[in-house]
Amino acid sequence: MPGRLLLLLVIICLFPAAHGALNDEKRAMIQELFPKATEIRDKLPDYPVYPVYQLQERLGYAYESLDLSRLQGFAGKPISMLIGLDTRGRFTGVRILSHHEPVFLHGLGEEPLLEFIDQYEGRSLTEQIIVDTSGSGSGTDADGNVVRFDGVSKATVSVLIINDTVLSSALKVAREKLDGFTQEAATRARTDLYQPLSWQQLVDRGYLGHWKVSPEAVEAKLGAPLSAYPEGPQPEPGEPFTELFFGYINAPMVGRNLLGDEGFERLKERIGPGAQIMAVMSRGAYPHVSDDFTPGSSPGRLGLQQNNLSLEIRDINVFHQNIAISIDGMPDMAAATLFRVGGNAGFNPGADASLKLNVTLRKNHLVADNTELDIPVDFADELFETVEVAARPEDNRPPVWIGLWKDRWLTIAVLVAGLAVLTVFFARQRTLSRHPKLIHRFRWGFLFFTLFFIGFYAQGQLSVVNIYTLFLSIWDGFSLNVFLMDPVLFILWTYTFITLFIWGRGLFCGWLCPFGALQEMAAWLGEKLKFRQIKVSDKWHRRLIVLKYPILLVLVGTAFYSLELAEKLVEVEPFKTSITLFFVRSWPFVVYAVGLLVIGMFIHKFYCRYLCPLGAGLAVLGKLRLFSWLDRVELCGKPCQHCKNSCGINAIRKDGRIDYNECIQCLECVVILKDEDQCVDKVLQKKRQRQAGILATDAG
Template sequence: MAIRFVLFLAFLYLFPAAVQAETSDARQAIIHQLFPSATVIGEKQKDFPVWPVYQLQELLGYAYESTDLSRLQGFAGKPIRMMIGLDTQGRFTGVEILDHHEPVFLHGLGEEPLFEFVDQYEGRSLREQIIVRTSNSSRSGRNSEGDVVYFDGVSKATVSVLIVNDTVLSSALKVARQKLETFSQAAPTRAKTDFFEPMNWRNLIDRGYVGHKRLAASDVEQELGRPLTDYPEDLEPAAGEPFTEIFFAYMNSPMVGRNLLGDDGYQRFMDRLGDNDQVLMVASRGVFPHVDTDFTPGSAPDRIGLVQNDLAVEMRDLNWLDQQLRLQAGGLPDFDAAHLFRVGGNAGFNPGAEATLKLQIKLARNHLISDTATLNIPVAFNDDLFETVEIAASPESTRTPVWVGLWKERWAQITLLVAGLTVLTVVFVKQKTFSKHPKMLHRFRWIFLFFTLFFIGFYAQGQLSVVNIYTLLLTLWDGFSLDVFLLDPIIFILWTYTFITLFIWGRGLFCGWLCPFGALQEMSAWLGEKLRFRQIRVPERWHRRLILLKYPILLGLVGTAFYSLTLAEQLAEIEPFKTSITLFFWRYWPFVAYAVGLLVIGMFIHKFYCRYLCPLGAGLAVLGRFRLFSWLDRIESCGSPCQHCKNECGINAIRKDGRIDYDECIQCLECVVILRDESQCVDSIIRNKKEQKQRARILATDAAGT
């Protein structure tokens, strides 16, 4: 017994060390995958959280965990943890996913698309500008110079892969600037806010406040190695005219911005800028402007790129130059193209330090052969425009948040969604007026359900989920960050609208009008009726018990999320939303069978899932109890004796005594229509009959008197 006890104590003492050794071995194996030729992996450095990797005595680079340097939260509210390798030249040796909770990969698309996405980083350099294409038609590749690289995104996982990209680049830049000498930064500068005097265009150029480069045809021919006449395009400039003449200016500076835009224009320009936004104006004239004829406003240009400190600086068109904001300095020449580009990205931009504009020239000799050349244009402005910043802001605080680009990219979807919600709000506020026109209201409801299913659901992917509740509670527990919720503008707008309306109308406005799967259930119920399927009404006593089932489901899921988010996400498959709305039923067959099965049951029992199983509906019902108003009017005869509204309520949210159960009501407004329709409301029918009898008696009395 004593020997066993000693062995047990020894096990307890050695077990943590064994676990640590196993963890260390697993980490070393991953680092070896990132650096196959490594012979020595150093200890994690105390001053900066990286592992130096050597081949004999030669430093190969550094490996590090992304969460040590970037805590950007993923779509599930937790960071995506990666092991990243960076060699001494600033090239990625690879990226390995260690841990993540992104629902679309764990329980939807599978993890393979995520692994394929991060595989694209191997061999890429921090000196390249990596752009993740988010459209379905995108292809990965690079431009002729190689400093702009396009990665394939993942359909239906745009937010997640953009977070991965931002995490990889921002953390790698921290490592490079801390450990690699070639990436060290010059002293940061900013525009002097009190430096201004009126100047015309010529003076701005002469003083170096506006940069300028004129390229003759001979300059281009020298780079291409052949005359422009060898190309079928008409690129021969007229005598004395340039092949291209490019102008560039740092618009944040009052000396530049006020003179180019005017006082009012500059003020409007600054009002629209974010706190850390930096803008470079690029304009050109000649036979080869800085953008091609197919350039899409609001996107990154293909013909020009900006490089500073050997890093590609992101450039994205703001699409702000119009009649309200235009270049207007005295003596301004006529440009063939002019744009305002937001510059910076993860690499940042130091306006007072030297940079380079790279003009990419690609000319086709025929449909098979093209020649390319890159012309470097130095970017250096007069030092008088800037002042040195004493303390450099950290990259985390100066870079534009990921969600800003996502909102701009989806502006059309946002506009249409806000317009739809505005119309819906007007209808609900004026429901008593619209209920007097039942045919019009019914048509509107079906039109809006189609809008909800096909636009909000299938197209914009705006299906709210109980997983969103996990995210909220976990971020409140771990430290709230609004950025997590702003990553998906459609979901954010819908949640904000739903939360506000919960305290006005209760849960019914979302569940009855804005839930895509709810709309799909409503359509399946309609189809069941048209096919003459027997409609089953659950007995009242069983219905009242079954509607309580969704509440323990909600509590179980939320409680599990604090114990194991992975397990909670798996249990959240009780929601068929991901299978039906997110993945269009293209999934492993048990999930599809479950979602389709619920819709089939709904053809016999109206909105079966909503009524008895939906944990999201349960959560909304709890908050909906704090609503300020009970909008659905009742009258004395409702429930006693009249049961017409109860019998017509497909979701059985009206009690026998006539009271409306707002925890279950989906605000279809059918009872409001009945109450105001004198041909349906029993109280109105009885009252009208009494009035008719009364008039008949009066007429009979009058006739007898005569």
């Protein structure tokens, strides 16, 4: 017994060391991140990093992102990375350990992912790194401090999650282990400090920062007179090159005096409780923003640093919302801006910081000189109070998804408007169905909107991947932030889920599925080309429509067993090939997707009816619908079969009942039912009316 206890104690003592020990593969990867390393130590017991040395000199640290950040990726699982950070806060490289991002695994391939993470090498935490998915390429902004990474346009969510994971985890390591990155005690604005003050009183008491530079000082830094830059600003005699005023708006002493009580309250409602706002005003020949500055964006001329870290500053563009800087004694300004301050690095308003004004002057269209002016930011201490217990600023930063929604506001607005129009149309379908041409034109117009805007442009193709991602998220600990990362998909899923209980699955499958719209167009083309249209018999149709349900069960079940296998099996959906990648993919996937469309030219919506696991999942939920909107009359199916014969997907049974599990709500049967020349019931009614009229005439 004593021997067993001794063995147990030895195992317990050795477990932490074994847990932090490096295997050969990981050691080799760290060696790649630090080529000059002569010693790579095991993970520290007090902090999850691997110290790296060249002889006795510490080169930096390597660490695994999962130890410091578990932000879920698009597939609902975190992206695991090995990251190198030198002692000066520069990235030595990033390596992917594992991930489950579908667009890279079975779509674009790994190459775009590797090209994206390669951009971190040599970049510093003192730079403000922004992912640009517009396709304009990577580079450094004019201020030399904002670095734009070339994102992956079809994998926006994935690369933004990677960037947030890399930066937030690196900040934690830097603040814990690197000199010069430690934080002072956290502070916040005192809400009880306020008295009405004039502009000059705010400046004199240090509540507003003030900094001025003369033309001569700028000439000294440039090493050339301003007259050598004919395209640059030429100050008038006695005019400063630039003069800046700046203040922390969250402090009521500053915000209430500059904006007024009503303006200050409006701003607080507009920005929310967690946002930090700094006002910057300037006059002189060279203001802090250029003439072509775009409201709502980050300035090219001005940056902000604190603790050797670059902080994100972005104009909040609220001066058109009854919010204005107006205070007695304020001089005329060339520019005034309210900036949201923060980003991954956070902002401690009571600690020293510095504004960086980048001065770029052109001698001609080819040659330009550049210099940077440091502006100390040190507000009066009485504006702030120390926060005794507070999370680190990076833990209180706004979620990544908020920026994504703001960046895509126009797409969101168009999508919401389209969904609103569709909702009104469906709510009034019984009235509108009296106008067959209107119904047909609206349907085809909306299908084009779905394919080209929702699908190709906004990348709003829902997938069964979203279903098992939801289940995995619930299994591992649900977080709504994962689903908010893609605003288009979130809005479509929310709308689809709500309408399932009103109209059933047909509203999405028949109107909002981009691949479904593509199939409709393929079927129309097949008819125009006079391809023989194959009608599947009722017997085989009833057997085949069941196929999609076991496909759904296999995919969802496999996701819990092996996410990697599920990611391969989900290629039963042709959505990624056709909608996400525009058929630019390896030939087997293209052949499969095109083959389904070709089959659809002979058998109407073959994939939707028999194979689609997403349609199966929606059909299951659609059973909970509250209404049956599609009218039937006594003669439907008894004996009239006109609607059944006209239904392209065979969602009407012989007895006239509508199979809502299969119906795509195309409204063709409703149009027939309202048409006095097509509906047998209406034709018979007209016939009886004519006969009654004849009899009445004869009797008269």
